[in-house]
Amino acid sequence: MATTAAAMMRVRRDVWKMSKAGSWDPDLLWYAKAVEAMKKRPLDDPLGWRYQAAIHEYRRASDPFSNPTDLLPSQSDQDDFWGQCQHGSWYFLPWHRMYLLHFERIVADTVVQLGGPADWALPYWNYSDKSNPDAMKLPPEFIAATLPNGTANALSIPQRAAVQPDGDFGLTALEVDIKGCLDEDEFEDSAIGTSSGFGGEKTGFVHNGAYPGVLEITPHGDVHGAVGGLGGFMGRFSTAALDPIFWLHHANIDRLWQVWRDRNAKHLDPVDTDWLTPVGIKFSFHDALGNVVIHAPTDVADTSVALLSYRYEDVSDPFPAALAAGALVGGGSTVPKANQPAEMVGATAAVALGAAPVTASIALSKPSGPVSLAAGGDPLRVYLNFENITAKQVTGGYVVYVEPAGDALTHKGLVAGTLPMFGVVEATSRQSPHGGSGLSYALDITEIVNAMESKHQWDPNNLRVRVEPIREAPSNSGLKIGRISVFYR
């Protein structure tokens, strides 16, 4: 029978600091042992490894561990508890916080059952830590084949992108740049053509929404795609949580929510009751005792309350004002958003992406709507939209450059952001909530445009964009962008 570790204030620590302090920090060793124990539990056990992963999404046909002896939960239980992850939605952050909360309690309880301490906490992976030259690599505890006692290490799995012995798997600084998301002033922005805000646009219950928020794009989607590669667990919704690193990745995403809130008094969670206590929406989980629990985002807004009782080792602002440097990517502008819809001013036809870079030229019209009524007719913000991105197979991410006018041949251009392809196959499926519309991203390029204007490199009639694969990309994934468009606001 499961016990439950007392609800004490757990401290989630930086996994790289744990690793650099000495090989196999006790909490990492216990994590490995707990994962091993959880993997032995059957598929229909809510406290089991596979059940926990299925909460994110489950596809029987692509279950890498399926076997004829599996007992699936009832259809009703599958409907209530499996395939519940919220993406492309303002519920992305609170839902994943709930998910991690109960996972952590289940692991902590398993640790206690195995003879470990009661205060085990889930570490986080701060891949954006510029003070750590190894931050973007997998910690050694996640690639070592064995534990110190010679038994197999459950934290090391082959289903990842190719990993070098030092943990390098090709993750780039662009993919973990967090200035863009941390500069977003609003949690939610549901205006068509804009960036959806830090946390995502307002939706109902949506398992795979079309318009992710800035944090969900970078670094969340980028890290999924980079770790998973073309065939690894982290690259698909239905298998992502089978990789033990998934939980540390999402602990960091959860931590960045706190970092965002703390760094600016204007950074506030939604006060809309549709977010706090949505009517008709149940986020259901099992606690460490196997009992059903139902939460609303208001329950998990504050990690210090009794229900959550955890904090992060470090939620300091990585970009204190005195040391502010230019964003590595275009990022969120600190220009205030106008309270009006964005206007589309130009778009391409469909663009196919593959192994080679693609350059697109977008003819821009003069705005004739709300933007034209503003003083000077100049937009306060400029967004680059990549609409209806679809693919038949898992593929890698892309980086987007904006080419200053007259500068195309000298260098690649200014980095606008990345287009991670995590979830693109799922979003292309007709089973997705939007019937196969694919993913749509909006990158805030206001600062890039302002910089180009100041150097007389901005052409108001045309914008050139270059899209390049971050790493080797397959040419047969069927990856296509419905159109690339520019919105002014």
Added chain:
Amino acid sequence: MHAAFARVAWNHPQWWLVVPSGLAWAAILAEASGLPIEVCRSGDAVSRFGLFDPQVLLVGSWLPEMRAWSWMLLATMLPLAAWPVRHAALRSLWNRRHRAGLGVVLGYLTAWMITGAGLSVLVLGFGLKSSAANTSFAAAVALLLAALWQWSPIKREALRACHRTAAMAVHGWRADLDCLRYGWSQGCSCVVSCWALMFAMMLASHQLVVMLTIVLICVIERARHRPLHRQTSMVLVVLAATVVAL
């Protein structure tokens, strides 16, 4: 006031759908309240119940049925086009936004009108409205059929497709064509999702409670991205029993 309305119109370019839909509801409610106006009452039946009469293929005999269908469509299905209209409008150049929305509506309504023509031929051809008793019976059967359809995986997929977005051309005839195609695609998905409900509504068009219940089901399902098949099929079965009892 003007500025406030402008902001609503900017953010909701689909607002104008309220006008034809509202007029249709006003006409339907006026007829239901006994005013001398013919909206949902269709013409006299020409066929015997159960046997297909090819005479219905004469245009004149099913025009009244199509008139009734059109009013019902404007009242009940047109509001469901609000989301794709908004999508197309706000993703078009500002000075084309209403044209884009209109293109979507035309494509959407075309799909439904073709469906209505087909269903009208069935209703009239088989004499499903040849008497009040036959109409009630047929309406009840249609409601039971709709209850079954709620469980269909085809319905579920169609409901998801109703939330599909599309990338459209920016200028000229290509943009117009893309909007028409998008509207047509949305209309077809809507038809597959809701045809059984609309068929039941067609047969029970004089009963306001049936209309309002069906509209509520459509609106709630559209908002949830998935059917409430258990609850809605129970409601439809109860409605079927009510129609027969009355």
